[in-house]
Amino acid sequence: MHRVDANGAGIPALGFGTWTLEGDDAKSLVSEALASGYRHVDTAAMYGNEAAVGEGIRASGLARDEVFLTTKIWHTDLAAADLKASLQASLERLKFDQVDLALIHWPSSNGVPLAESIEALNACYAEGWAKNIGVSNFPVKLLDEAVGLSAQPLACNQVEYHPMLNQDAVHGACRRHGMAMVSYCPLFRGGDAFTAAPIAAAAEAHGKSPAQIILRWHVQQDGVVAIPRTRTPARIPENLAIFDFELSASEMAAISALTVAGSRICDFAFSPEWD
Numbered sequence: 001m002h003r004v005d006a007n008g009a010g011i012p013a014l015g016f017g018t019w020t021l022e023g024d025d026a027k028s029l030v031s032e033a034l035a036s037g038y039r040h041v042d043t044a045a046m047y048g049n050e051a052a053v054g055e056g057i058r059a060s061g062l063a064r065d066e067v068f069l070t071t072k073i074w075h076t077d078l079a080a081a082d083l084k085a086s087l088q089a090s091l092e093r094l095k096f097d098q099v100d101l102a103l104i105h106w107p108s109s110n111g112v113p114l115a116e117s118i119e120a121l122n123a124c125y126a127e128g129w130a131k132n133i134g135v136s137n138f139p140v141k142l143l144d145e146a147v148g149l150s151a152q153p154l155a156c157n158q159v160e161y162h163p164m165l166n167q168d169a170v171h172g173a174c175r176r177h178g179m180a181m182v183s184y185c186p187l188f189r190g191g192d193a194f195t196a197a198p199i200a201a202a203a204e205a206h207g208k209s210p211a212q213i214i215l216r217w218h219v220q221q222d223g224v225v226a227i228p229r230t231r232t233p234a235r236i237p238e239n240l241a242i243f244d245f246e247l248s249a250s251e252m253a254a255i256s257a258l259t260v261a262g263s264r265i266c267d268f269a270f271s272p273e274w275d
């Protein structure tokens with residue numbers, strides 16, 4: 001598996017998403033993912049599973065520095081003191097001294113100035129609590145602002161991305177800033193994408209599953225990382241087995257053309273104005 005050079009962060013191109021995984025399930029699935037070859041795990045304070053994710057990483061027997069671990073700070077905790085307390089609490093639950101990447105989960109919904117949050121995130125970096133810092137769910141204008149405010153280069157913007165959702169603007173901005181774009185909901189949550197004609201055709205042509213075609217489409221794009229989630233053990237190795245084939249330029253283009261308006265899954269009252 002290749003790593004995406006995200007302002008020096010070196011993020012493994014495929015990670016294991018953990019939203020909705022809890023308790024012993026989360027622990028065993030994370031441990032199994034690492035045993036299968038994953039080296040990147042995505043969690044968040046809001047997921048309520050950091051303790052289990054930490055246990056899963058320890059249960060894998062891998063050294064801590066072999067696993068790229070991301071956590072996130074919820075949008076109501078972005079005042080300086082709250083942000084630092086949130087990340088410290090995450091580290092306590094994870095039982096690690098440092099994460100590889102700490103992200104602002106969503107832009108502030110309660111008026112905390114971006115400058116204050118970015119400065120606090122930089123302070124967390126300076127304390128050594130996060131090896132790299134970044135953001136999530138930032139539209140282009142806000143991303144440009146965040147980059148301008150941050151002393152430490154931002155490693156990524158984690159955003160919803162799948163064949164049904166055009167993210168050209170955000171992707172372009174990430175590349176312009178040397179950042180990775182990390183795709184969440186990369187499989188469109190198993191929705192209609194699996195049966196779309198270009199995906200089904202590529203699956204047939206390459207002897208791969210539709211999920212593998214979609215994940216390959218992600219990681220074959222410049223600077224894109226995907227973090228699919230599964231609670232089905234057999235799908236853990238399936239989702240990782242995407243580095244032994246290549247989609248043609250025309251297959252890539254046909255999948256990218258599946259974009260349809262109104263396909264965004266994660267859109268909430270507190271969401272920013274999207275590009």
Ligand SMILES: NC(=O)c1ccc[n+]([C@@H]2O[C@H](COP(=O)([O-])OP(=O)(O)OC[C@H]3O[C@@H](n4cnc5c(N)ncnc54)[C@H](OP(=O)(O)O)[C@@H]3O)[C@@H](O)[C@H]2O)c1
Nearest residue numbers: 017018019184185186187188189190211228229230231232
């Ligand atoms: N930053 C943010 O605001 C944000 C928002 C959403 C998500 N995320 C992160 O992104 C991760 C992934 O997003 P997501 O979980 O929402 O959506 P997703 O990964 O696109 O889809 C997960 C769904 O796809 C199914 N699936 C997985 N592999 C499959 C396969 N090989 N074949 C068929 N179906 C398959 C899963 O079913 P089974 O589990 O039944 O196998 C599950 O229902 C999250 O877990 C989280 O870490 C971040």
